Amino acid sequence: MAQAQDIIRAAARRDIRNRWWLSSPALAIIFLAAIGPLFVVVLYSVMEKGSYGDVKYWQFSGQGWFEVLFERDMFDNTVSLADAHLSILWRSVKLAAITTVVTLILGFPTAYFIATRPRHRRDLWLFLITIPFWTNLLIRTFAIQEVFRNEGLLNVVLMKVGLIDKPIQIMFTDAAILLGMGYVYLPLMVLPLYASLEKFDFRLAEAAADLYAGGFRILSRVIVPIVRPGIIAGSILVFIPSLGSYVTPRLLGGGKSLMLGNLIELQFGQGRNWPLGAALSISLTAIVMLSLLVYVRASSKTEVRHG
Amino acid sequence: MAGANRGITDLTAGKIAIKARGITKVFHGAGNAAFKALDRVSVSIRENEFFTLLGPSGCGKTTLLRLIAGFEYPDEGEILLDGKDIALLTPHQRPVNTVFQSYALFPHMTVGENIGFGLEMLGKPRREIAARVDEMLRLVRMEALKDRRTSQISGGQQQRVALARALAPQPKVLLLDEPLSALDYKLRKEMQVELKRLQHETGITFIFVTHDQEEALTMSDRIAVMSGGSILQVGTPREIYDSPDKRFVADFIGEANFLPATVLSASGDAAKVALGAGAEIVAGLPHGERPDGKVTVMVRPEHAEIASGTSGATLAGTLESAVYLGTDTHLNVRLGDGSSFVVRRQNDRCTEAGFVPGMPIGVLIRDGAAQVLKY
Numbered sequence: 001m002a003q004a005q006d007i008i009r010a011a012a013r014r015d016i017r018n019r020w021w022l023s024s025p026a027l028a029i030i031f032l033a034a035i036g037p038l039f040v041v042v043l044y045s046v047m048e049k050g051s052y053g054d055v056k057y058w059q060f061s062g063q064g065w066f067e068v069l070f071e072r073d074m075f076d077n078t079v080s081l082a083d084a085h086l087s088i089l090w091r092s093v094k095l096a097a098i099t100t101v102v103t104l105i106l107g108f109p110t111a112y113f114i115a116t117r118p119r120h121r122r123d124l125w126l127f128l129i130t131i132p133f134w135t136n137l138l139i140r141t142f143a144i145q146e147v148f149r150n151e152g153l154l155n156v157v158l159m160k161v162g163l164i165d166k167p168i169q170i171m172f173t174d175a176a177i178l179l180g181m182g183y184v185y186l187p188l189m190v191l192p193l194y195a196s197l198e199k200f201d202f203r204l205a206e207a208a209a210d211l212y213a214g215g216f217r218i219l220s221r222v223i224v225p226i227v228r229p230g231i232i233a234g235s236i237l238v239f240i241p242s243l244g245s246y247v248t249p250r251l252l253g254g255g256k257s258l259m260l261g262n263l264i265e266l267q268f269g270q271g272r273n274w275p276l277g278a279a280l281s282i283s284l285t286a287i288v289m290l291s292l293l294v295y296v297r298a299s300s301k302t303e304v305r306h307g
Numbered sequence: 308m309a310g311a312n313r314g315i316t317d318l319t320a321g322k323i324a325i326k327a328r329g330i331t332k333v334f335h336g337a338g339n340a341a342f343k344a345l346d347r348v349s350v351s352i353r354e355n356e357f358f359t360l361l362g363p364s365g366c367g368k369t370t371l372l373r374l375i376a377g378f379e380y381p382d383e384g385e386i387l388l389d390g391k392d393i394a395l396l397t398p399h400q401r402p403v404n405t406v407f408q409s410y411a412l413f414p415h416m417t418v419g420e421n422i423g424f425g426l427e428m429l430g431k432p433r434r435e436i437a438a439r440v441d442e443m444l445r446l447v448r449m450e451a452l453k454d455r456r457t458s459q460i461s462g463g464q465q466q467r468v469a470l471a472r473a474l475a476p477q478p479k480v481l482l483l484d485e486p487l488s489a490l491d492y493k494l495r496k497e498m499q500v501e502l503k504r505l506q507h508e509t510g511i512t513f514i515f516v517t518h519d520q521e522e523a524l525t526m527s528d529r530i531a532v533m534s535g536g537s538i539l540q541v542g543t544p545r546e547i548y549d550s551p552d553k554r555f556v557a558d559f560i561g562e563a564n565f566l567p568a569t570v571l572s573a574s575g576d577a578a579k580v581a582l583g584a585g586a587e588i589v590a591g592l593p594h595g596e597r598p599d600g601k602v603t604v605m606v607r608p609e610h611a612e613i614a615s616g617t618s619g620a621t622l623a624g625t626l627e628s629a630v631y632l633g634t635d636t637h638l639n640v641r642l643g644d645g646s647s648f649v650v651r652r653q654n655d656r657c658t659e660a661g662f663v664p665g666m667p668i669g670v671l672i673r674d675g676a677a678q679v680l681k682y
Contacts, residue, residue, distance in 0.1 A: 206378055207411035209398040211425035212476065221424075225415045 038285075045278035053272040064275025068283055085263065085280075092260040093287070095174060095249075096242035099181040103189040103238050104231065106182070111193035111230075115200065126194065129187050137184065141251045144180050145171065148252075172254035180248040185241065189234040196230025197223075232299050239295075240288050260284050321353035323387075324480055324512040325375060330384035330394075332370055344370040346536040347384070352480075352514060353529075357506050359515045361523040362533035363559070368516045371533075372482050375514065376405045388479060399428070404473035405482040408489070410465045412457040418468050419444070419453040425476040443471040446505065463494045470502075474509060483515045487522065499526055520560045524548060532556045549607075552593030552681045557605045564606045564648050566622075570599045570679070578679055580604060584643055586621040589674035593681050603680045608651035610676040613638065613668060620669025622648060629662040640668055 048059040071082040114125040132140060147153045150167035158164045170176050200223065208218045224231070246261035253259070258266075260280065267277030332345040345367045352358045360368035373379045375386060377398035386394040393401050404425065412421050422443050426436045444450045447467040452460055457468065466486060473481055483502075487495045503526055506513045517523055523530050524544040531541045532555075540547060540556045551557035554565065568580040568590070576592050580602065590604050614620035624642040631654075638650045650670055662668075 201409075201411070203407060203409055203411045204413060206398070207405070207407060207413070208424070208428075209378075210376060210403075210405045211472070212399045212428040213424075214397075214399055217428060222413060226413075 041278045041281050045275055045282055047275055049273055049275050051272075053268070053274060055274050061275065064273070064277075064279040067273070067276045068279045088258050088260060088263050089287075091174065091257065092243055092245075093291075095177055095181065095259065096239050096245075098178060099185060099242045100189075100235050100239045102178070102182050103186050104235060107186055107189035107193055107234065108231075110186075111190050111197050114190075114194050115197035116202070122198070126191075129190055132184075132187060137247055138251075140184070141180055141247055144176075144183065145251060148176060148179065171252065172256050174253070174257055176252040177245075177249045177257055177259070180252045181242050181245055184248060185238040188237040188241075192233035192237060193227065193230045196227035196233075200227055228299060232296065235295070236292060239291065243288060243291075244284055321355060323351050324354040324356070324389070325352040325514070326350075326387040327371070327375075328385050328387070330371070330374060330381045330386065332367075332374060332379065332381050343536050345374075345381070348536070348538055349384075350531055350538055350541065352512060354512055355510050357503070357513045357515065357526060357528045359517060359523045359527035359530045360533055361517055361520060361530050361560075363518055366533040367536040368518075368533050369484055372405075372484055372514065372516050375480070376403055376482050377401050402476075402479045403482060404476060404478040404480075405484065406469050406473045406486045408485045410469040410486075410489075412465055412468055412472070414457055417454050417456060418449065418460065421457060421468055422471045422475050424472065429476060439475055443475045446474070446508070447471045447501075463490060463498070466490065466498060467501075470505065474505070474511065477509075478511060480512045480514060483513060485516055485518070487517070488519075495522075502526060524560070532559060534559070550591055550593070550678050551605065552596070552678075554603060554605070554680050554682065557678070557680065562608050562649065562651075564608065564611070565680075566604050566606065566646075566648075566677075568602055568604045568679070570602055573597050573599070577675070580677075580679065582621065584622055586672075588621060588672050588677055590677035590679045591675065592679050596679075596681055598679060598681070603682075604677045605680055606648075606672055606677045608637070608649040609635070609653075610672075611648070611650045612671040612673070613650055613652060614671040616669065618669075619671065621672040622670040624648065624668060624670070626662055626664055626666050626668045628664055636662070638662060638668070640670055642670075 044055055045064045046060050046062065047064075048056040048061040049063060050056055067082065068085060069082055070079050072079055110129075114122055114129075117125060145152070148170040149155075150169065150171065154170070155164075155167040159167065170179070204222055204226070205218050208222045213221060243259075244261050245259055246265060249257055249259040249262055250265075253262075264277050264280045264284070267273045267280065271277070327348060327350050330345050330348045331343070334342045334344055336342060348367070348371060350371075360371060362368050370379065374381050374394070377393070377396060377400070381394050384394070385392045388401070388403070393403075413424065416424070419440050423436045423440045426439055431439075440453070441450070444453055447470055449464060449467050449471065452464060457465060460468070466489075469486065486502075487498050490498060499522060502513070502515075515523075515526065524547075527544055529541060529543055530547050531538045532547060532551075533539065534555050539553050540551065542550075547556065548560055551560065551563075557563040557565075567583045571579045571581055571587065573579075573592060576594070577589050578592050578598075579587060580590050581587050582604070592598070622640075622642055624640040627639040627641045627647065630637040630639070633654070635651050635653045638652060640648045640650060642648050648670060
């Protein structure tokens with residue numbers, strides 16, 4: 001008896017060891033490609049700024065972190081809040097949040113539509129959803145530019161029709177960034193929503209209708225609570241890259257509407273302020289993690305309340 | 308509950324709860340494929356009745372139920388509830404609730420929240436909902452499980468919650484779509500009794516869909532036998548079993564022997580017929596029918612007897628096999644014309660049966676034991 005248990009225990013130990021071995025390549029890549037660089041960035045953020053970019057190695061300074069929120073006047077040395085940084089931070093969070101909400105509002109009916117098609121038709125629709133991924137993001141963003149610039153397709157058509165007599169300024173505004181990000185990230189919202197809705201048992205919707213729930217309450221009381229994991233996953237997948245967006249605000253926002261990604265790039269490029277860039281990067285990561293924490297916490301709380 | 312004590316006796320004179328008239332429903336598949344699930348179906352279901360739609364899968368019984376619930380809309384015809392046409396109303400506009408085959412309980416709600424959902428949607432006050440939920444939990448004997456998740460209770464308990472949830476808003480009609488099919492045999496027997504009790508206590512009209520003929524016979528006040536999108540016969544379990552008027556009905560419910568016969572004379576609801584082998588018997592006639600010439604008559608195995616000698620027998624043949632089944636014995640008789648005939652004989656402990664395969668044997672069909680079929 002005791003012998004049998006020893007054998008079982010030994011087998012379990014072997015099993016665990018094998019699992020570590022089997023997953024070690026993936027773990028190594030995750031460590032080297034994610035945690036390693038992150039550590040380097042943390043290190044850069046607390047070192048002295050080099051004169052021509054780079055950092056002065058092993059000369060530590062809090063200047064980088066200080067400059068995330070404050071700026072020192074060049075002439076009288078007074079310290080004030082870095083308004084530019086704060087407005088960029090605010091714009092980034094705001095645009096990312098709006099993008100998430102807009103893609104959710106547009107993506108939910110889309111995912112619902114696909115999930116309610118006959119099984120053999122769904123693959124075609126999913127295939128169509130993934131088509132944008134075939135082309136490089138940069139090219140797609142230039143294409144958007146072509147449509148929305150002052151001499152672009154939209155303005156030309158509207159003027160030809162006579163609805164407007166001078167072009168609407170869309171490019172280089174927050175609206176243009178929103179359009180671009182909404183377009184780019186919509187599939188990332190649709191796919192996890194579809195995955196949840198596809199598993200949804202539509203007989204539950206029938207049951208709710210049978211129990212006197214109208215269309216809106218079927219949605220809000222039965223469908224949304226049950227597909228909540230898909231909504232959470234989609235929102236995370238859209239919010240995180242939106243917050244760190246770089247190409248879209250760079251091309252569609254021009255130099256006027258910066259987001260965090262552009263600000264960071266500026267520090268490593270023209271700004272030659274690597275410690276500030278590194279500190280901003282860590283701040284971005286922190287904001288993402290904090291938002292996730294708050295969001296998931298809030299979502300699971302409603303879950304508990306609904307029983 | 309009001310109306311709970313209305314007896315079975317007034318059923319024949321009961322008010323009509325649901326009346327379907329000329330219902331046709333066609334489902335369109337891929338391409339030009341179309342399937343006529345219901346073909347000009349008309350039926351009247353009385354108040355406080357346990358009405359069963361019985362038939363094999365694909366006969367249209369579930370489609371008819373879904374039309375009454377409002378999940379589908381008919382292509383033709385009308386569905387009257389208390390005289391008002393509800394055929395085109397949405398499900399949430401109909402005072403009709405459904406117990407689903409899969410139960411369709413809301414997985415994100417507790418047992419109590421599931422039961423209260425309909426009342427909440429109707430905008431009932433919180434206190435009334437709470438009281439009604441407790442009452443329903445008592446009715447289905449689930450008081451202790453009010454705060455459980457629906458995933459934490461057994462199949463039989465889920466079944467009770469589904470029943471309580473559908474009964475809570477006090478619908479005019481309760482629809483049950485094969486609700487017992489997922490339960491094991493013993494639980495199913497228990498729930499059959501339970502359903503009858505609930506129907507009696509609530510006084511609500513039950514429309515029950517099943518493919519299980521035994522379930523239909525034991526539970527129903529009346530049964531509609533369906534096949535191929537039509538209702539073949541409507542009647543009490545006894546009428547359906549003893550006097551089926553079509554071969555499909557006789558065959559689908561219980562076992563039956565079919566014999567070719569010729570009508571000699573008919574009077575009232577009985578006819579004198581000559582069986583193929585020459586013997587003459589009196590058989591029942593389908594309601595309002597007066598067929599003549601060649602017909603088919605139906606005899607239930609337990610309504611036929613083994614003749615003591617071959618001389619007084621209605622049919623003569625040889626015994627092919629005798630299968631002992633505990634309560635009774637099935638005797639398979641090969642008749643003179645080569646067809647087979649089954650007699651079911653109740654066993655007792657005192658007499659030795661003494662049936663040997665191959666022995667000549669006579670079958671006795673008494674007057675009134677057979678039924679003439681329409682087709």
